[in-house]
Amino acid sequence: MAPLSSAYAINGDVVNCRSGPGTSFSVVRTYKKGQDVSLTCQTVGTSVNGDALWDKTTDGCFVADYYVSTGTGNYVTGRCEGGSSPPSEGNGNGYCKKVNQAGLDLISRWEGFVASPRPDPVGLPTVGYGHLCQQKNCAEVHYSFPLSVATAQQLLNDDVPKYSSCLASYLNNRVTLNDNQWAALVSWVFNNGCGSAKSSTLVQRLNNGEDPSTVASQELPQWRMAGGHVLQGLVNRRADEVRLFKTASSKQAYPNCR
Structure with a gap:
């Protein structure tokens, strides 16, 4: 068994510790900001804001390293049994699924803050910033x-990696997107769902090698209907996503981080 690491402080307000190294695993306990945790080992799992390293605590559960003040994106203790090497920049699309702050701000702005579950404009129960209730x-x-x-x-x-991950799985490695383009598309997938994105003409055209700016400008505005009606809010959101997509950036996000 790997030796215990020193104690590290939790840097999120309320951080989930899960039964496995990923956001799809069940929550075992939660930690509060400033609480110290000691680590038994680390491994790779679901990427959280670009950090795919997960820390196993002495409580026997896994917390995303993004929320632990280890001071590095690399290992500070031994690898958990069966673990792999830590993610690094340029490591391919397996770890290039983060969304920049502009993308998170766009999603938050258009989803709107909902403190307790309530129906959205088309009657689906949501909470937070667009979390669709499953139960x-x-x-x-x-x-x-x-x-x-x-x-x-x-x-x-917690929710965004599901949508960035499915988008990454639909695009081939010939598609090249900067971080603003990537964020705009993740916002679109977040709003419309992975299944709709997978079968979309937008994804097909990108995979066929068409110019991404042309594809985004032509395809995103078409996603403006909900419940059989054109919603002005969706028209405006798509325009905002196109603007972000066209905002210049030298930082590549897909398929390889730079």
């Missing part, structure tokens, strides 16, 4: 209602 009263959410802005933001951080 009655959003019982799968492990933050107390009403949410604070901070816990809603953390819930969004």
